[in-house]
Amino acid sequence: MAGIVSYGAYVPLFRLGPGTAGWTAPAEKAVASFDEDSITMAVAASIDCMNGMDRSTIDGLYCATTTSPYVEKQGATTVATASDLRRDILTADFTDSLRAGTNALRSALDAVAAGSAKRVMVTAADMRLSTPRSELEPILGDGAAALLIGDERVAVNVVGSYTLANEILDVWRSSGESVVGSWEDRFVVDAGYRSVLPEVISGLFNKYKVEAKDFAKVVYYAPDLRRHGEIARRFKLDDAQVQPPLFGTVGNTGAAFALMMLVAALEEAKPGEKILLANYGDGADAFILEVTEEINNIRNRRGIKGHVAAKKLLRDYQMYASWRGFVQVAAAARRPEMTMPSASALWRERDKNIRFYGVKCKNCGYQQYPPQRVCTKCHAKDNFEDVRFSDKKATLFTYSMDYLGPTGDPPLVVAVINFEGGGRAVTMMTDRDINELKIDLPLEMTFRKLFTARGVHNYYWKSMPVRM
C-alpha cells in the first residue's frame, strides 16, 4: 500500500514577535529571510526528509506552492536538482491553490499505487504576502514540509481519501499582484471554509464508515486560530485529538500549512495510531492515515519541532519590510547594480551551482570545490569523480564582515570554510549572529537565492552555523 516513507520540514530562522520593534501583534510568526523563497524552503525540507536515505531511489518530485518565484519556469526541477535527485524522474509543480500541498500528495499516492513510480517526493512551501499592517499580516507565516511517498518501508499508510472541488472566490491573488486578496470575512467563512471542510470530513467518514473518535490525531487546515477551534467543537474532538496548529509560532503557511502540521503530528505519532488529515482551498481533501512500526526508523529529522525551537527574533519590522520590498532601504555604499547572470553559463555550471558538486581526485584522493580540470594537489589531469558538497559539514577557517556590501542583513559575512573530509570554499554566510562567530565554528550549507536581476532568480549555496 502506498504511503509516507519519510517526512521533513523547514521553518525559517527568523521570527517577528513581541520584542521586534514595530511589531504590534501578540503572537510570533516565522518569516523567510531576504535570501529565501518557496524554492529554497522546499529544498531545505526535501533534504531534511531524505536524511540518511539513498537519493537515487526517488522517481519524482512534486513541488506545491502558491508563491513560485517564476510564473513560467518550473520550480520542481530546481528543487529536484538542488536535492540532487536523478534526471530521469517526473517533476511537476502544483500551484494556484491553498490545497496544492494535498493535491500533490494525492497525485504522488496515485502514481505509486499505479506503479508508475516507486518513490515520489512531495514538497510544499509558501511565503504569502499580505498588505502591511493588515489583519492578515500577523497570521501568515513562511515554511515548508516534505513527504516522501512510496510503497516499501511505509511509515504511514494512507488507507483512504475523499475530495471535493468547490468553485468560490474567497481568497485569491491575480498574476502580477503581490498580496493576497479576500472577500468579506462573513461570506468567506460561512460559504467557504466552515461549510466545505466539515463536508469533506463527513464525506470521508461516510465513505469509510469511521467516526471522529477512531482518530488519535486530527490534523486540518484553518485560516486562523478561531476557525480552527470551531471545527474541533463541531466534531466534538478531545483536546488530545486536535493537532495543535502552528498559529502563534510559525503562522499559516498556506499550501504548506496542513502538511507541516502533519509532520508535527508524525513526530509524536505511535505505531497503530490513526490520523485524519484535512485540507482546504478551492474545495477540500481528506485522508485517513495509519502509522506503522517504520515510524520509529525515521525520527532523526529536524522537522517542525527542531526548526521551531531554533529561532531568532528580528530586531525590527523595518528590516522585514525591506526584505519584502514594502520599503526601499538605501545601500550603505553606492555599488554597481547586480548584472543578470548568463543563462548559458548558469546551464553549464548547473551541477556546480545547484547540485553543489565538487570533485574528488581519483589519483590522490583530495576533494575540491569548485570542480577543476587539473588537481590542485597532485596535478592529475581530468581524473575526477563528482562529489556532492551540499550535505557536508564544515568548519569556519577565517571570516570577514562587509559593512558596505549589498545584503538584506548587514554586515555580509564572507567565510572561508573547510569541509569535513577535505576541500575548502569561500562562501557567503547567512542566518548567523555575528556575536557567535569564531574560528572553527561548525557550519553547514544551505540553498539560497543570491539576488534577482531582470527577472532571473539566481540560486546558490551559502554557509550557515549548524542550525541546532
Place this chain on the structure above:
Amino acid sequence: MQGIRDRVAVVGMGCTKFGEMWDKGGMDLIADSCFEAIEDAGIEPKDIQAGWYGTTGTGATGQMVARALKLEYIPITRVENACATGTDAFRNAAYAVAAGIYDIVLVSGAEKLKDTGFAGLGAGGGVGTFVEAPSPPPVQFALAATRYAHHYGLSYEELKTALARIAVKNHHNGTLNSRAHFQREITMEQALNAPMIAWPLGLFDCCGVSDGGAAAILTTPEIAKKLKDDFVLIKGLGLTCGGMQGQLQDWYDFVHFEEDVTAAKIAYDEAGIKNPRKEIDLAVVHDCFTITELIIMEDLEFSPRGKAPDDEAAGTFTLEGELPVNTDGGLKCFGHPIGASGLRMLYEIYKQLQGKADQRQIKKADIGLTHNLGGLPGSFTCAIAILGKRD
C-alpha cells in the same frame, strides 16, 4: 639563465598627482605622466621605438598611448595583470630592451577610476553566473587579518593596534609628498576608531581609490650613459601567479602569501640579495590594506614570521627607521590607480636613488624594492622589482 641584472637602465620617469582628478581623463593621465618621463630622459617622442601600456580598465589596447602622445605606428602592447599591471608592463619592456630588440622604450600606466560614481573598486560587471562570494578587496583581505590574529594569538586590540601603526606611518609619509592623494596626518585614535569597512578593517586600513598615471623610459646602460649621469639600473624582476591554491587547498594558512615569497626569491636571486633586511635600503610595497603591508614585511623577509607587529612598534619601517617602507605614503596615501601603481612605486625608488626625494629623502638609498600584489588572498599575481644606483 643570464637574468636582467644591470642590463637595463631607467633614464626617465613621470608621475601625475594621484587623487580625484575630476578634470583629467584617461588620455590626460597618460599624456601628463609620459611627457614628464620623456622630458626627464632628455629624449623626443620620436625616439621611442616601442611601448607598453598597463591598465586594468582605462581604455583597451596599446592604441591608448599612441592616441595620447601621437606616436606614429610603433608597436605598443597593452598589459593587464590586476594590481601588478604597472610593474608587469615595466618588466616586459625591460625584457625587450635586454633582448636587444629595441634601444629606447616607453612604459605607461594609467587608471581613471573616479568616473564610476561609487566608492571603492566595486564588483560585478562582465559575464558569468555571479554566484561567487562578493569580492570587494577589503572583504577579501580582511580574511587574512582575522586569521593572522588567530594564528599568532593576537587579541582584537593587538591586531588593530599593529594595523593602525602602519596607517599612521603611511599617512605621515603622505604629508611629505605633494603628489599624494591624501596629505594629512592621522592619530592612532583616529585609526582605531574609524568606521568599519570590512571587519576587522576600518576606514584607515584601506588605501585610496584614485585617478593617476605614471611612466618610465627604459634603455640600455650604454645609451643611458649618454643621456644622464644619475640613471638607475634594474637589478632584479620577479613575477608569480597563483592558481587558486589558497581557495582550494584546506591547508593554505591565510597568514602568508606564497606568491610574495616565490616572486621575492626570483628577484632576490637575480639581484644577488642574500639578506633582504640588511641589503635593501628602502621598499615601496603594496599596502592596499594595512594587513597586506604587515604580511608583506614577513613574506619579503624584512621581519621574521609573526614578528612584523613588533617591527612596526619599534619603528623599523618609518622614514627614520632601519628599513623605510612606503616612503611616499604608499597606496594608503599616494592612492591606487591600479595600472599606474607599480610605476608610481618605481618612480619613488628612482627619485630616492637619485637623491631627489625632497623632504622624504632617506639617508642611504642605493638599493630599493617595489612590490605589487594583485588579486585576492588565495590567488594573487605578485610583481617585484629591485632597482640600484649605477656603478
